[in-house]
Amino acid sequence: MKRSSTIFLQVVLVLIGIGSLSFMLWEPHAEGVNAHASLAQIYFNSFVIYAFLGSIPFFVALYHAFKVLGYVRQNKTFSQETVKSLRIIKYCALALIGFVAVSLLFMIGGDREDRPGGLFMRLLVSFPAIIVATAAAISERILQNAVDIKSENDLTV
Numbered sequence: 560m561k562r563s564s565t566i567f568l569q570v571v572l573v574l575i576g577i578g579s580l581s582f583m584l585w586e587p588h589a590e591g592v593n594a595h596a597s598l599a600q601i602y603f604n605s606f607v608i609y610a611f612l613g614s615i616p617f618f619v620a621l622y623h624a625f626k627v628l629g630y631v632r633q634n635k636t637f638s639q640e641t642v643k644s645l646r647i648i649k650y651c652a653l654a655l656i657g658f659v660a661v662s663l664l665f666m667i668g669g670d671r672e673d674r675p676g677g678l679f680m681r682l683l684v685s686f687p688a689i690i691v692a693t694a695a696a697i698s699e700r701i702l703q704n705a706v707d708i709k710s711e712n713d714l715t716v
Contacts, residue, residue, distance in 0.1 A: 565632040569625055576621045583614060606665050613658035620651035620691070637705045645699040652692035659685050 587593055587601045601607070623644040630641045659681050666677045 562632055565628045569628050572621055572625050572628070576618060579614070579617065583611065609658075609662065609665070613655065613662065616651035616654040616658070620648045620655075623647045623651070637702060637709055639706055642699055642702050642706055645695050645702065649692050649695035649699060652688045652695060655688045656685055656692070659688070 587607055593601045627641055627644045627648075630636060630638060630644070635641065662681065666674055
């Protein structure tokens with residue numbers, strides 16, 4: 560992959576991270592329920608804290624995707640570090656799916672009319688996470704096989 564392509568993709572990942580963090584900080588203010596709430600009331604409720612905790616795997620996965628692109632740019636695509644980063648991305652995607660699944664508990668106590676929208680939003684997060692977990696697992700397996708073959712060839716030479 561060209562150096563400029565990997566740098567472009569790394570910039571895109573940084574912009575995704577900045578955009579996601581900005582949205583997470585802005586969105587609680589935009590909710591109608593929080594119109595007259597103080598900052599402490601907005602950010603220190605159980606759902607917002609849970610959403611911030613649940614976003615940690617997302618940002619860790621973004622960081623490791625950034626690292627994978629750095630390894631590709633340095634021609635270290637077939638290295639154990641790349642395999643390790645892909646494994647971490649897979650586990651982060653699975654953790655994100657777990658956080659979304661547990662967040663269904665917040666929906667039980669909420670308004671019945673809000674449930675379809677809440678379920679749809681959870682599906683919007685879960686499906687891409689499932690795709691990322693699957694892609695990372697497949698890529699990890701392929702790269703691990705390539706690294707094993709490469710190490711066998713290095714031993715025989």
